[in-house]
Amino acid sequence: MTELWIISGYLLLLLGLGLFASRFFSGSKSDYQVASHSIGPFLLLMSLFGTTMTAFALVGSSGEAFKEGVGVYGMLASSSGIIHSLCFFLIGVKVWALARRHGYTTQIQFFRDRLASDKIGLALFPILVGLVIPYLLIGVMASGTVIQGMTAGAFEGFEPFRTGSPGTSFGVPKWIGSLVVCLVVLTYVFFGGMRGTAWANALQTTVFMVLGVVTFVVIANELGDRVYQDRLAKEAIAAAEGERTFFDNLALLGGELPEARATRSEMSFTKFVTYMLIPFSVGMFPHLFQHWMTAKSAGSFKLPVVAHPVFIMIVWVPCVLVGVWATLWPTLDTLSLPPLPKLPDSEVVNANAVLTFIVKKLTSPVLGGFLAAGILAAIMSSLDSQFLSIGTMFSTDIVNHYRREPLSDRGQVLATRAFVIGVVALVYFLSLGNYTSVFALAVWCFSGFSSLFPLVFAAVYWRGLSKAGAYASVLAAAGTWAYLFAQSGYGKNRTYALELAIAGETYEVMPVAAMFLASTLALFLVSLITPKPSEATLAKFFAERD
Amino acid sequence: MQKLVWALVVLLVIVHQDFWFWDVGTAEDGWLVFGFMPVGLFFHACISVAASVTWFLATKHCWPAELESAPPQKEAAP
Numbered sequence: 001m002t003e004l005w006i007i008s009g010y011l012l013l014l015l016g017l018g019l020f021a022s023r024f025f026s027g028s029k030s031d032y033q034v035a036s037h038s039i040g041p042f043l044l045l046m047s048l049f050g051t052t053m054t055a056f057a058l059v060g061s062s063g064e065a066f067k068e069g070v071g072v073y074g075m076l077a078s079s080s081g082i083i084h085s086l087c088f089f090l091i092g093v094k095v096w097a098l099a100r101r102h103g104y105t106t107q108i109q110f111f112r113d114r115l116a117s118d119k120i121g122l123a124l125f126p127i128l129v130g131l132v133i134p135y136l137l138i139g140v141m142a143s144g145t146v147i148q149g150m151t152a153g154a155f156e157g158f159e160p161f162r163t164g165s166p167g168t169s170f171g172v173p174k175w176i177g178s179l180v181v182c183l184v185v186l187t188y189v190f191f192g193g194m195r196g197t198a199w200a201n202a203l204q205t206t207v208f209m210v211l212g213v214v215t216f217v218v219i220a221n222e223l224g225d226r227v228y229q230d231r232l233a234k235e236a237i238a239a240a241e242g243e244r245t246f247f248d249n250l251a252l253l254g255g256e257l258p259e260a261r262a263t264r265s266e267m268s269f270t271k272f273v274t275y276m277l278i279p280f281s282v283g284m285f286p287h288l289f290q291h292w293m294t295a296k297s298a299g300s301f302k303l304p305v306v307a308h309p310v311f312i313m314i315v316w317v318p319c320v321l322v323g324v325w326a327t328l329w330p331t332l333d334t335l336s337l338p339p340l341p342k343l344p345d346s347e348v349v350n351a352n353a354v355l356t357f358i359v360k361k362l363t364s365p366v367l368g369g370f371l372a373a374g375i376l377a378a379i380m381s382s383l384d385s386q387f388l389s390i391g392t393m394f395s396t397d398i399v400n401h402y403r404r405e406p407l408s409d410r411g412q413v414l415a416t417r418a419f420v421i422g423v424v425a426l427v428y429f430l431s432l433g434n435y436t437s438v439f440a441l442a443v444w445c446f447s448g449f450s451s452l453f454p455l456v457f458a459a460v461y462w463r464g465l466s467k468a469g470a471y472a473s474v475l476a477a478a479g480t481w482a483y484l485f486a487q488s489g490y491g492k493n494r495t496y497a498l499e500l501a502i503a504g505e506t507y508e509v510m511p512v513a514a515m516f517l518a519s520t521l522a523l524f525l526v527s528l529i530t531p532k533p534s535e536a537t538l539a540k541f542f543a544e545r546d
Numbered sequence: 547m548q549k550l551v552w553a554l555v556v557l558l559v560i561v562h563q564d565f566w567f568w569d570v571g572t573a574e575d576g577w578l579v580f581g582f583m584p585v586g587l588f589f590h591a592c593i594s595v596a597a598s599v600t601w602f603l604a605t606k607h608c609w610p611a612e613l614e615s616a617p618p619q620k621e622a623a624p
Binding site: 070074077078079081085089094097250251253254255256259263264265267269276297299302305307308309310312320321324 | 555558559562563564565568569570571572573574578580581582583584586587590591593594595597598601602604605609610612613614
């Protein structure tokens with residue numbers, strides 16, 4: 001029950017923050033959608049970082065490390081540190097300046113203007129929304145799962161909350177947990193708009209970073225003690241002289257790691273290399289675009305550009321280490337510990353449940369409650385921006401764009417809020433479906449956004465990008481994405497990779513490499529042979545050439 | 547200096563593909579840094595720190611100063 005009180009308290013705190021932020025709301029569309037471009041370096045750093053770190057940062061990182069070993073840090077984290085900041089630097093700052101000059105609040109406004117094409121909006125809109133919706137769905141479903149797992153047993157004896165698994169039985173059911181999280185996020189986005197979202201993200205980012213480190217220290221000590229007791233009982237080590245320290249525990253855990261988890265011996269090198277294309281997705285995330293628009297000045301980007309890689313390290317290194325240490329759990333057979341949680345109807349360990357399971361078994365309910373709040377913070381700090389960005393795109397790029405008479409400021413705020421409610425409701429009802437394979441969609445969503453990166457890069461830096469080249473790039477990205485997604489069994493084959501045969505050797509390549517290549521080639525080749533943009537259009541976006 | 551900064555970014559991308567630490571990182575092979583951290587993880591944590599340093603240099607020497615004075619916003623056409 002302690003966990004439930006802590007989670008409830010945290011959600012109430014967020015509600016309060018959203019309502020407080022609404023007191024600063026001026027009523028204008030610009031204030032609601034982009035906080036009147038008032039966000040300084042620190043809030044921009046926290047909101048960009050919080051938005052890019054999802055539930056995957058805490059739960060997925062430890063789960064993937066449990067399955068794949070320490071190599072996941074290089075595959076997902078250090079690569080993101082390089083590429084995300086590159087995107088903020090090369091795309092974010094430039095697009096911010098163009099949007100300030102021409103008054104854009106959405107990506108589609110920028111592309112319509114840059115390509116002098118109204119229809120590009122209709123081509124991009126369903127793709128962008130279609131790629132964000134599964135991403136939202138993952139967050140909403142994960143929030144219900146986390147709350148249920150961490151509150152298991154809180155309602156002991158209450159039959160409606162009984163499930164088939166002791167790890168979830170008598171906890172808050174998923175549908176209630178997801179509903180509460182949706183309502184909390186909806187409330188602070190509805191009332192606080194982008195300002196409420198930025199403030200909430202700053203709080204949530206602080207919460208999940210601090211709790212990640214605290215959890216790491218506690219788990220290192222608790223799990224280290226268990227390993228020590230087990231190895232002592234097996235006479236594999238000598239008894240320590242004096243009290244054992246935190247560093248003794250680190251050394252014991254590190255020294256016991258199996259080769260398959262301490263190295264990348266079971267990982268494909270070419271998959272690792274091509275995985276580096278996936279972080280380019282941040283260049284095309286609509287919710288990140290909207291956060292960029294909130295910056296007070298171009299200088300506000302400096303802190304996020306510099307600090308983002310180290311922030312990733314602070315969150316990911318502890319989680320990856322906990323994930324690989326968890327592989328020692330089944331070896332502690334002298335301590336009669338409960339087994340790691342399994343996937344339904346299977347003997348395979350549910351890797352994504354490993355972190356919460358170990359925290360629940362080895363630490364106090366208070367830390368368990370705070371960790372659950374931290375995981376929810378990571379989830380909600382992405383959900384809020386995604387809900388707001390889709391609401392903004394609907395109201396700006398569809399409703400207002402196609403009205404004969406543009407909506408007033410108040411009308412646009414109302415339309416955005418109405419669409420935010422609609423999107424939250426849609427995603428919540430979709431989340432009630434019982435399809436676990438949606439979690440496999442994350443990498444496909446990211447790959448889709450990455451394959452659109454060449455478009456935004458060329459739009460910002462290449463005068464030669466033509467309207468037809470842009471359409472060709474979007475079609476090539478969408479076409480290769482759809483084809484490869486179908487080839488993977490619509491995401492069911494989670495390890496799907498392309499196989500390249502070169503000189504008798506077969507190399508595995510991430511599907512994103514093919515999408516990225518197709519989209520780049522289509523953009524470049526078609527732009528070369530089709531009419532260039534007018535001088536008037538180019539003058540809006542590029543400085544005059546000497 | 548600008549060329550050096552962009553060369554550092556390229557270098558980061560190259561050293562990120564650290565095949566030389568691919569199969570080591572256990573107590574047995576002696577590649578545990580500080581006695582507990584597999585070298586593959588430690589090396590990539592160092593890449594994260596190096597990335598921050600590189601991006602700091604980029605903000606000092608490659609920053610598009612002309613964008614600081616972006617003219618005030620006007621409303622986009624609906």
